Amino acid sequence: MAEDGLSKASILDAAEGALRKFGLAKTNMSDVARALGVSHAALYRHYENKAALRLAVVERWMGGVFEPLGAVLAEEAPPETKLYRWLSALREFKRERARQDPELFAMYAALVAETAGALEGHARLLAEQLAGIIEAGAASGAFVCKDARQAAAGVFYAFTRFHHAAHAAEWDTPESEAGFEAVWQLTLRGLGAGS
Template identity: 35%
Template sequence: MDKISLDKEIILNAAEEVIRRFGPEKANITDVAKSLKVSHAALYRYYNGKTDLWNAVTERWLSNLHVYSKDILNEDTPADIKLFRLLEDFAEAKRRSSINDPEMFANYLKLAQSSMDVIEKSIQDGINSIKDVIEQGIEEGIFFVEFPKQAAVAVYHATSAFIHPNSFEAVDRKQNIESVVNLLIRGLKNPNK
């Protein structure tokens, strides 16, 4: 590959493929450089080493993981229905990835243990999405809370157990998700409606 055509997106694609091929424990920046037919030094013009590159791969993976959530946020539906669907998608997105893309999910888990910056950004994005729906619900007269951000943090934490890998194989997982989400939505609803 000609060095002139090298850019961050091409490097991210190659790194993702290397992680999928070798797994997050064995993959390294030299493998990425070899797959692109460049020196590993060429990659340092774009990323400050393996950690920086792996963080960028995981950040993009998390963003792609929640594409459906972004579609839900743009739907023209009442806030209670939107919040139910959003929380259900948050719970299922990582479980689906653990099944359909196990190497990238393993990379995410590895990163979660060593670098919280990307993970924290993803958490804040999730909380902000929930806050936006709660604010929509307040405007619609469906939800009644004084502090939407605080409520969003509480809702996120109440449902975060379902994004943990230990919950993925639970026999009553779907029922538990629905029960918790319905309880949270009832707690947010305006009692006068």
């Protein structure tokens, strides 16, 4: 590939391939450059260092969740249904990633764990979507809450066990299914649904 035709997307594709081939600890900028047929200096014009490239890989991977979540947001449904489907879509997206490619998922989990700030922007966007659902529910009278953003933060953290990579080993257990439903019922009560 010519260095002048190098794109961030092609760099991220190559970085994922290198991570898959060499593993997290052994992958470096030279491996990515070699896969692209460019000098490693060309990569530094797009990413200042290996940490920045890793963060971009994680952000792109996590950004894939916004397609199924956006589809839920676009649905015409009661707020309780929309909230449940949104939480379920987030959970299912993460579970499918873990099932379909456990090795790469493990690398992503490690990248998230060691990359400071990797989740901040992602979590903020998720919280904004949740707040929107809760605000609409409060406006319609389906939910009773004074601060939709605070409620969204509480709901997000209450469901962390069902979508955060640190809990992936628990996701396909019967206890996880029952736990999800139990937290959902508690959430409905906390939001004053049906009050």
